[in-house]
Amino acid sequence: MMEKLWPSIVCTTHVQKISAQNLIGSINQRIGKTFTTRALIQDVNEKSIHAAATLWRPLASNEIETGQQIHDERNRANIQSYNNLMETLNSLLMKNILTWKQQKMTISLLYLLLQNCVPIPSSCIRTFMDFLVHENIELRKHAEKSIAAICRLQKPPRIYIEKSLDEILHNVGQSIPTLVDGDCQPGDRHDNLWVTIGGYKQPETQTEWEQTCFLD
Structure with missing residues (x-):
């Protein structure tokens, strides 16, 4: 549906009536506010298959194979429709037959x-790269947003590595702190000064506070 509808909206000829212009603008704004990205590739894991079999009944091998074929065909159709829509909109931009709006x-x-x-x-x-130097500032802004979005999409996922407190303290050359009921005692300790700037330790007495040099 989108493959035919969106190019038709874009190619709507200019009209003199203000009401028709407002309608086209409202449609574009509504799409921008309410559109959600569709999942082109729908995948079903083994856990979901087992849960469905438990709720309904175990499937025969031929039924699973038929369902997988339908699933693959639907994914291919979604990808093909997506590529056709992208290429159609892109060709409309490159043909220079559209107004700036x-x-x-x-x-x-x-x-x-x-x-x-x-x-x-x-x-x-x-096309996005070409529009970065377009004479119209609004088109340049949309091109910048698109290039930024592409960069975010190409960014690899973050990798988190869990490390124990022993390993962290060993890397900074400090000993393991004394545990209270199996947990580290919160607050300022000699073993967590490495997270402060220059190993700063908060003064605990009035004499130490008065000796603190804030400006050198």
Whole structure:
């Protein structure tokens, strides 16, 4: 549906009536506010299959194979429709047949379609790069947003490594602190001064406080 609807909205010819212009603008704003990225590739893990079999009944091997074929065909159709829509909108931008307002609507729709589950067509990336130096400032802003979104999508996921307190203290050359009921005592301790600037230790008495040099 989107494959036919969005290009039709973009290619709507200019009209003189203010009400018709407002309607087209409202449609574009509504799409921008309410559009959610569709999952083009739908995957079902083994845990979900076992849960479904428990709730209903175990499936025969031919039923599983038929369902997998339907699933794969649906994913291929979604990807093909997505690529067709991206290429159609991109070709409309590159043909220079749209007004600047239609170009703004087209590039904003392309921005909404960006996702990382399928490769982004290289022609669309090239178009975004070309529009970075466009004479219209609004089109340049949309191109900047699109390039930034592509960079975020290409960013690899963060890798978190869990380390024990013993390993952290060993790396900084400090000993293991005394545990209270199996846990480290909170607050300022000699073993956690490494998280402060220059090993700063808060003064505990009035004499130590008066000897603290704040400005040198």
